[in-house]
Amino acid sequence: xxxxxxxxxxxxPLLKAxxxxxxxxxxxxxxxxxxxxxxxxxTALCGDNGAGKxxxxxxxxxxxxxxxGQVIWENHPAHIRTPRDAALLGxxxxxxxxxxxxxxxxVQNMFLGRERVQNGFLDEDDMERAAGRTLADLRVTTVRSxxxxxxxxxxxxRQSVAVAKAVMWNSKLVMLDExxxxxxxVQTRMVLELARRLRxxxxxxxxxxxxxxxxFEVADRIAVLYLGRMVAQDRASAxxxxxxxxxxTTGASSRSAPSVAGDGEKHGPR
Numbered sequence: 001x002x003x004x005x006x007x008x009x010x011x012x013p014l015l016k017a018x019x020x021x022x023x024x025x026x027x028x029x030x031x032x033x034x035x036x037x038x039x040x041x042x043t044a045l046c047g048d049n050g051a052g053k054x055x056x057x058x059x060x061x062x063x064x065x066x067x068x069g070q071v072i073w074e075n076h077p078a079h080i081r082t083p084r085d086a087a088l089l090g091x092x093x094x095x096x097x098x099x100x101x102x103x104x105x106x107v108q109n110m111f112l113g114r115e116r117v118q119n120g121f122l123d124e125d126d127m128e129r130a131a132g133r134t135l136a137d138l139r140v141t142t143v144r145s146x147x148x149x150x151x152x153x154x155x156x157x158r159q160s161v162a163v164a165k166a167v168m169w170n171s172k173l174v175m176l177d178e179x180x181x182x183x184x185x186v187q188t189r190m191v192l193e194l195a196r197r198l199r200x201x202x203x204x205x206x207x208x209x210x211x212x213x214x215x216f217e218v219a220d221r222i223a224v225l226y227l228g229r230m231v232a233q234d235r236a237s238a239x240x241x242x243x244x245x246x247x248x249t250t251g252a253s254s255r256s257a258p259s260v261a262g263d264g265e266k267h268g269p270r
Contacts, residue, residue: 012075014039014204015060015091015173020069022055029055030228032069036221037173042195042205044215044236047225048248053208056225057175061093062086090172096181098162102151106143107131109150110165134164138197142190156187163194173204180214192218212241226251 013036020033030052037043047053058064060071062083071078073089080086086093100109107124110131116123131146140160143153150158159179166174176195180188195218198205209215215222216236223233224247232239232247246253 011038013037014074016072017056017060018070018072020056020059020071021067022052022059022064023067028228030059030066033225033228033230034233035223035230036233037204037206038221039172039204040199040202041220042199042207042218043221043223044219045206045208045223045225046210046212046215046244046248050227051225051248052228053225054177055228057093057177057206057208060086061091061175087169090170091175092166092169092171092173093175093177094159094162094166094179095177098158100150100158100162100165103149105149106135106146106153106161109161110134110168112165114169130168131164134168135160137201138164138167138194140164140194154187155183156190159183159187159191160194163191163198167198167201167203171203173206174198175206175208177208178210179207180209180211188214212244215244216241224248 015035015037017033017035020030020035021028022030033052033056035056045053045056055064059066060080062080062085065081071080078089080089080091101112104112107128111127116127118126128146135143135146138160143157143161150161153161163174163176163179179191179195183191192214195205195207199220207215207218219236221234222236222239222244224231224244226247229251231251232253240255243253243255246255
């Protein structure tokens, strides 16, 4: 099992994944993967295409069931078999497609599938107030109206609504899958600032990203997967861009002293 450095300044991780393995037929997608996610920190999960980022995310989110290994949540073993199991723990995921309904407005999207009802009728006023509070807490101020149809929003605004929808339900961990993909400079800055605000609210945030500029701008910690193995994991300050590229493309780097592991070997920066 991989050895993972504990960040003594951050306390115990909110989520600890240990020895996670997942295969699809003959393809081994994840091999003995360890991952620590801390409350009040942004962890960037990096890796090339096919490294296992999406598979690991979906295992934590309950879309895939792990073949072996264990997820420990708040120091207790967790059995995440479905997305509902994950949501009950406080784990929410915002995928690249955002899963927003273009024909509905912001409030309707934020409560889609979780509508509030009073006396047999939708409690529109209560939902509108709750949606407005959440957007205000996250300082999402660029939308014209919370009754604005989602199809009229920019990419950054859509991402913001999807994140706000995720954090409405007592979330403790929010995982963002390539949140700045296809966004312009201004919209990217908006989304990265939103990730920081989630962190500042005490949530654990995992950002899956190929964009190293975004990674080094927002991440407190960096974890790198290579061919389904965790090859480096530490505070962001222990890496530079070239070392992350090295880990992503070869699974190792000579630019720093070894101290974290990816399946029994020591490979990462101190």
